[in-house]
Structures are given as C-alpha cells and as structure tokens.
Amino acid sequence: MKKEIIIKHLGVVLLLNGVFLFISFLISFFLNESSTVSLLFSALICGIFGVFPLIFVERTEHISFNEGLTIVVLGWIITCVVGMLPYLMWGGEFTLTNAWFESVSGFTTTGSTILTEIESLPKGILFWRSSTHWIGGIGVILFVLLILPRSKGQRITIYNTEISSLSKMNFRYNTRKIVHILAVVYISLTLLETIALMVFGMNFFDAINHSFATIATGGFSTKNLSIAEYNNLGIEVIIMVFMILSGNHFGLIYGTIMLKKENLFRSSLAKTFVSVLLIGILLVTLKLYLSGTYDLLTSLRYASFQVISLGTTTGFATVDTIHWPIFTQIILIYFTIQCAMSGSTSGGLKFDRVYIFFKLLGKQIKLLKHPNSVFVSKFDGKRIDEKLEEQTLVFIVLYVAVFFATTIILTAMDIDGMTAFSASIATLGNVGPGFENVSSLGNFASLPDFGKFVLSINMLLGRLEIFNILALIMIKK
Amino acid sequence: MKKTLKLKIFASFMLLIAMLAIAGAISILEFRWLSNSVHGLVEDNYKSIEASKKMVEALEREDSGILLLMLGEWEEGREILKAADRSFFSAFEVAKNNLTENNEESYIRDIEKAYRIYKSSWQRPIVDTDKQGNIVWYKDDIHQKFVDTKSAVNELMSLNQSSMFNEVSDLKEKSKRAIMPGIVSIIAALVFSIILNFFITKYFVNPISELAEAVDNYRDGDKSLRVDISSNDEIKKLENAINDLLQRQVKNFNTSKK
Numbered sequence: 212m213k214k215e216i217i218i219k220h221l222g223v224v225l226l227l228n229g230v231f232l233f234i235s236f237l238i239s240f241f242l243n244e245s246s247t248v249s250l251l252f253s254a255l256i257c258g259i260f261g262v263f264p265l266i267f268v269e270r271t272e273h274i275s276f277n278e279g280l281t282i283v284v285l286g287w288i289i290t291c292v293v294g295m296l297p298y299l300m301w302g303g304e305f306t307l308t309n310a311w312f313e314s315v316s317g318f319t320t321t322g323s324t325i326l327t328e329i330e331s332l333p334k335g336i337l338f339w340r341s342s343t344h345w346i347g348g349i350g351v352i353l354f355v356l357l358i359l360p361r362s363k364g365q366r367i368t369i370y371n372t373e374i375s376s377l378s379k380m381n382f383r384y385n386t387r388k389i390v391h392i393l394a395v396v397y398i399s400l401t402l403l404e405t406i407a408l409m410v411f412g413m414n415f416f417d418a419i420n421h422s423f424a425t426i427a428t429g430g431f432s433t434k435n436l437s438i439a440e441y442n443n444l445g446i447e448v449i450i451m452v453f454m455i456l457s458g459n460h461f462g463l464i465y466g467t468i469m470l471k472k473e474n475l476f477r478s479s480l481a482k483t484f485v486s487v488l489l490i491g492i493l494l495v496t497l498k499l500y501l502s503g504t505y506d507l508l509t510s511l512r513y514a515s516f517q518v519i520s521l522g523t524t525t526g527f528a529t530v531d532t533i534h535w536p537i538f539t540q541i542i543l544i545y546f547t548i549q550c551a552m553s554g555s556t557s558g559g560l561k562f563d564r565v566y567i568f569f570k571l572l573g574k575q576i577k578l579l580k581h582p583n584s585v586f587v588s589k590f591d592g593k594r595i596d597e598k599l600e601e602q603t604l605v606f607i608v609l610y611v612a613v614f615f616a617t618t619i620i621l622t623a624m625d626i627d628g629m630t631a632f633s634a635s636i637a638t639l640g641n642v643g644p645g646f647e648n649v650s651s652l653g654n655f656a657s658l659p660d661f662g663k664f665v666l667s668i669n670m671l672l673g674r675l676e677i678f679n680i681l682a683l684i685m686i687k688k
Numbered sequence: 689m690k691k692t693l694k695l696k697i698f699a700s701f702m703l704l705i706a707m708l709a710i711a712g713a714i715s716i717l718e719f720r721w722l723s724n725s726v727h728g729l730v731e732d733n734y735k736s737i738e739a740s741k742k743m744v745e746a747l748e749r750e751d752s753g754i755l756l757l758m759l760g761e762w763e764e765g766r767e768i769l770k771a772a773d774r775s776f777f778s779a780f781e782v783a784k785n786n787l788t789e790n791n792e793e794s795y796i797r798d799i800e801k802a803y804r805i806y807k808s809s810w811q812r813p814i815v816d817t818d819k820q821g822n823i824v825w826y827k828d829d830i831h832q833k834f835v836d837t838k839s840a841v842n843e844l845m846s847l848n849q850s851s852m853f854n855e856v857s858d859l860k861e862k863s864k865r866a867i868m869p870g871i872v873s874i875i876a877a878l879v880f881s882i883i884l885n886f887f888i889t890k891y892f893v894n895p896i897s898e899l900a901e902a903v904d905n906y907r908d909g910d911k912s913l914r915v916d917i918s919s920n921d922e923i924k925k926l927e928n929a930i931n932d933l934l935q936r937q938v939k940n941f942n943t944s945k946k
Contacts, residue, residue: 215890218883245865248714252869255710256876259703263880266699267887269918300868302861 212277215268220282221289222264228293229257231342239335246333249300284683291315294343308660315667317343319674322430322526322643325656329435337433341420348427348556349397396461401426404453411445425453428557430526430643437528451519458523458551479591484562491518495539502536522546524557526643528651547642558674559640560610567603609677614639617669624659638669693922700884711873718866725859732788733852740845742779746772747838757814789851799840806833895923
C-alpha cells in the first residue's frame with residue numbers, strides 16, 4: 212500500500228474542508244464575531260496540511276482497492292477530526308467530546324446535537340455546522356473526485372469504495388458521469404430549496420443553512436426549536452418536498468429531469484418508498500386524531516412532517532414527539548430503522564435493503580411451498596443478484612448486532628431504555644433525534660461523555676455502511 | 689514548475705514556519721484582547737462597584753447623623769451629615785463619570801433624584817423642632833427615603849456586579865481561546881513532523897540508499913544499475929548521471945579490450 216498516495220488524497224479532503232472553513236471565517240469576520248480566529252486558524256491548518264503532500268507526491272495513475280478503501284475510511288475520520296477544530300477552539304458548550312460528537316454528527320448527516328443554546332452560536336460557526344452536513348451529504352470523497360481531474364482507474368477505485376453496490380443499481384453511466392450527476396442534482400436541489408424557503412419568508416442565512424441540512428438529510432437547524440420556530444406551513448411543505456427528494460436516488464431524480472426511462476415515476480422502489488411514507492403518515496395522523504392529541508388537520512400537519520423527517524433520515528422537527536401516543540412513536544421508530552433510499556444522501560440501513568429483505572422473505576415462503584423450484588427476485592424488472600441478497604442479509608444482521616451492542620453499552624451507563632434504544636438506532640441510521648431524553652426538540656447534552664463517543668462511532672458505522680470499516684480492519688490484518 | 693529537492697525542503701519548512709507563526713500571532717492577539725478585557729473589567733465595573741459601596745457607607749453615616757440630631761446632638765449630628773454628604777457626592781461623581789453599561793445613566797439619575805429627596809428631609813432643622821425625638825417621623829418619612837436611596841445605589845452596584853460576572857465568564861472563554869491555537873499548533877506541528885519525516889525518508893533517504901546499494905552491486909559484478917526513482921528531482925538526475933557514467937565506463941572498458 213502506497214502511504215504517500217493516501218496522504219495526498221487525505222490532503223485534498225482537508226483542502227475541501229478548508230474552503231468551507233474559510234467561507235465560515237469570512238462570515239464571522241464581517242459580522243465581527245468571537246469565532247473569527249478559531250475558524251481562520253482551522254482553515255489555515257486544513258490549507259497547510261492539504262498543500263503539504265502535493266509538494267512531494269507525484270501524479271499517480273493507479274490506486275489499489277486497499278488504498279481506495281483506506282482513503283475513504285481515513286478521509287471520513289480525518290474530516291471529522293478537523294471538523295471539530297473550530298468548535299473546540301471557540302469553546303462555549305463544546306468540550307472535546309462534544310466537539311467530536313457535533314462534528315461526526317454533522318459530517319455523517321445524523322443531525323443529533325449536544326447544543327442546548329443553538330441560537331447563541333456565532334453565525335460563522337452555525338454556517339460551518341451546516342456545511343459539515345453539506346460536505347458529508349454527498350460524501351466527502353465524491354466531492355474530491357469532482358474537484359480533481361483524475362485518471363479513470365483512480366476514480367473508479369475510490370468511487371467503488373465510497374458508494375455501496377445498492378446505490379449503483381440505478382446508474383447506467385460511467386463513473387465520471389455519475390459523479391457529475393450527483394453533484395449537479397445536489398447543488399441544484401440546494402439552490403432551489405434556498406430560493407423556495409426565501410419565498411416563504413425565511414431569511415437568506417437561515418434558508419441556505421436549512422437547505423444544506425435538508426438536501427444532505429442532516430437535520431441541523433439554526434434555531435433551538437428547529438423548524439417549529441417558524442410555525443409556517445409553507446416552509447414546512449417546502450422542506451417536506453425537498454426531504455422526500457433528497458431521500459430518493461439521485462440517479463432517478465436526474466433521470467426524471469432529463470426525461471429518461473429510469474425515473475422516479477417508473478421506479479417501483481421509489482414508488483414503494485413514497486407509499487410506505489404515506490401509510491406511515493396516515494397511521495400516525497389517525498392515532499393522533501383519535502387519541503385527541505390534536506385536531507385532524509394539525510394531526511396531519513405534524514404527522515406528515517415527522518414521518519417524512521425521520522423516514523428520510525433528516526431529523527428536523529416541528530413538534531416534540533415525546534408526549535405522542537406510544538403507537539405513533541413505534542411507527543416513527545420503524546422509519547428510523549428503515550431509513551431512505553440508497554443513492555441518496557442518507558445513511559443507515561437504507562430502504563432498498565428492507566425492500567430486498569422482503570423480496571427474499573417472499574422467495575423463501577414460495578420455496579417452502581415448492582422446494583424444488585428456482586425463484587428469482589426482481590427489482591424493476593431486473594434480476595437481483597444472489598450475491599447482493601446475501602450481502603443485504605449479512606448487512607442487516609451486522610446492523611442489528613451493532614444496534615443491540617450500542618443499546619447495551621448505553622444502558623450499562625444507567626441511561627433509560629427508551630433513550631438508549633432510540634439514540635442507538637437514530638445515530639446508526641444517521642437520523643438524529645430519538646425519544647425520551649433525546650427527543651425531536653431535545654438534545655444529547657445530558658448523555659455521559661463515553662455514551663456520546665459510542666454514539667459517534669455508531670454514526671460513522673452507519674455512514675460508512677459498516678462493511679468498509681470491517682473490510683479495512685480485516686484486510687489490514 | 690519543476691519540484692527540485694531544494695524547493696521541496698524549502699516549501700515544507702516554510703509551511704511549518706507559517707503554521708507556527710500564525711499560531712503565535714493569533715495567541716499574541718488573543719492575549720492582548722485578554723489583557724484589554726482584564727483592564728476593562730477593573731476600569732469599568734470595579735470602579736462603579738467601589739463607588740456604590742462608598743455611597744452606601746455615606747448613606748448609613750448620614751442615617752446615624754440624623755438619629756444624633758433627633759437625640760438633640762446638634763453639633764455632632766451636623767458634622768457627621770456634612771462629612772457623609774461630601775463623601776456621597778465624591779463617590780457619586782466617580783460613578784457618574786464611569787458610565788460603561790447600557791442604561792447606566794438612568795440608574796445614576798434615579799440615585800440623584802432619590803438622594804435629593806432624602807437630603808431635603810434632613811437639611812431642614814431637626815433639633816428643637818417637633819421632629820426631635822419623633823420616632824414616627826423618622827420611621828414614616830426619613831427611613832423610607834433612606835431605604836429608597838440605598839436601593840437605587842444597590843441597583844447600580846448589582847448592574848455592575850452582574851456585568852463583572854459576565855465579563856469574568858467571557859474572560860474564561862477568551863483565555864481558553866487564547867491557549868487553543870497554541871495547543872492545536874503543537875499537535876499539528878507534531879503530525880506535520882511525522883509526515884515530513886515520512887516524505888524525507890521516502891523521497892530522499894530511500895532513493896539515495898538504493899542508489900548506493902546499486903553502485904555496490906555494480907562493483908560486485910552486477911553490471912545493470914536497477915533503481916526505480918519515481919520523483920523528478922535531483923536524485924533522479926543523480927541516478928541518470930550514475931547510469932551514464934557506468935555505461936561510459938563499460939564502453940571504455942570494451943574499447944580498451946579490443
């Protein structure tokens with residue numbers, strides 16, 4: 212393994228972070244905020260460490276699988292480390308653990324926060340916080356692929372390790388084209404949402420920050436009360452629309468815009484995803500209405516937002532779900548487990564795997580009836596590879612194992628069952644809020660430091676799809 | 689631009705120096721702000737708090753003076769009142785000229801107004817009037833005005849105390865911010881040195897060792913110089929030069945053999 216190639220690519224990752232840190236610094240500088248120095252210094256550190264390897268390492272044509280894997284995993288970890296620098300240097304509520312937690316939560320687009328007073332943060336820090344979502348949303352490494360002109364071999368190696376095989380299913384283009392499609396859709400959605408939010412009365416700063424968080428399916432808000440602060444139906448509808456779009460496969464969104472055959476309206480997976488969300492909204496609305504929690508329209512308004520927010524792993528809130536009937540909380544937990552579609556900016560288990568799992572379940576039931584028959588699972592008319600089925604099952608088992616292990620560790624720290632359970636699943640699925648002490652309008656500040664550290668590992672595992680980290684450890688051994 | 693050895697080493701050290709210089713400059717800047725804040729803390733709030741304490745002390749002495757007058761001690765009572773009044777005004781002037789907080793001027797106006805009312809009550813004769821020994825007058829009129837004035841002064845003191853408390857909290861944050869660039873740059877310099885060491889070994893030391901080994905092998909009979917130097921700097925030039933030299937030597941040797 213050529214370490215110098217890995218160092219060079221990690222340097223480029225740092226340079227990308229440096230650009231966003233510098234923009235955040237400019238905001239702080241012009242507003243004369245207390246975070247000016249911490250943002251400037253963090254940007255300089257990124258710049259220096261980014262440029263340094265470029266002095267030594269010559270242009271390389273080939274990157275091995277191991278090198279690609281190491282670049283992706285270390286790229287995420289190093290990004291999270293430099294991401295916490297401005298928080299740590301600024302201070303306030305950011306202790307070492309809190310800064311690490313907030314940084315990991317940002318880059319992995321989880322959106323869980325340790326902050327109790329978000330609005331007291333300087334605007335520069337708020338912008339950096341939202342930027343971590345935006346950088347992490349599309350995958351730090353994909354940004355790097357987009358920025359640097361690279362040889363085909365390099366691009367494919369890194370791309371293959373950054374994007375799971377599930378995400379590639381709806382793409383029928385070469386790697387270079389895919390990277391550009393992802394970027395174009397990502398940037399266009401962000402711009403469109405910013406404009407739409409401004410039309411409905413949000414100021415530019417809040418609009419761009421909320422767009423970063425929505426398109427990345429992150430969930431960091433610039434307000435303590437998240438979207439509930441605005442109490443504006445128009446803003447909620449806009450955010451819901453963009454949350455659904457961001458939870459879908461970007462290749463399908465591109466296909467829809469370009470009037471291609473493979474589009475959102477023809478994909479059975481996308482249609483099932485939206486249908487499941489609608490069923491969830493219906494169930495939660497009815498329960499909220501029938502239990503007398505809210506009137507029918509308010510039930511529909513809150514249920515829609517919360518189901519879509521958790522179902523797309525965004526994590527914004529318009530209401531605190533802590534007092535909702537347990538049935539509605541269970542439905543929301545289901546969406547926290549299911550997550551959004553692969554090929555989107557969401558992390559976690561992914562809806563595609565749940566879909567394949569149910570297809571596989573159907574196949575097994577058929578096999579019980581006709582043991583000697585050969586059944587083939589299909590996905591939009593295409594055969595699902597048995598290797599993919601196997602991978603999906605192994606992933607689900609691993610996912611559940613990690614989730615249980617985290618819950619046990621948290622309960623060992625005397626954290627109550629519901630908090631431990633929901634925090635584990637919400638961080639592993641990169642969703643954000645859970646229930647009880649970490650509910651939709653709450654935060655993770657009250658958890659012990661070790662608990663926060665465990666949950667931050669969960670977020671990274673959820674974002675890197677567990678396999679990548681396992682592969683890196685196994686291959687190294 | 690061709691990346692020569694000189695340029696690579698120079699650029700690396702320049703980056704390291706730039707990082708440390710910036711960290712140093714930021715720390716100096718932060719410490720200057722810190723020192724200004726400490727100065728401000730003493731200048732702004734402490735002065736007003738001390739002045740408020742002196743005003744309260746003066747008010748209490750005036751109260752004793754009034755009680756002496758009520759007991760018929762005219763001379764001693766008037767003496768205490770006069771001294772306390774002077775002391776109150778001198779402290780009041782300090783507070784009045786040290787307006788540092790938002791709305792502090794209105795607090796000063798309140799004190800001025802309350803004190804004027806209080807003073808007008810005890811300025812009129814007390815000894816040999818119906819006020820002498822009149823505890824009801826003292827309780828209903830004088831004491832109430834005394835309490836009002838004291839409350840107005842205490843409010844000014846509270847304003848400055850709470851501002852001082854906030855400033856101290858800010859100072860804690862500022863001192864942390866002043867130290868952090870130093871800590872971060874020490875860790876960063878450490879990481880930088882490790883990476884620099886790796887690059888120097890990889891791109892300078894290893895190729896030279898390989899060249900030396902290849903020359904040794906040539907001397908021992910291996911007539912091909914096999915070194916793969918990927919960089920495009922002076923070491924690559926050295927490799928080419930040695931290759932060229934050895935090839936010429938082989939050619940000369942063959943010619944002389946013929």
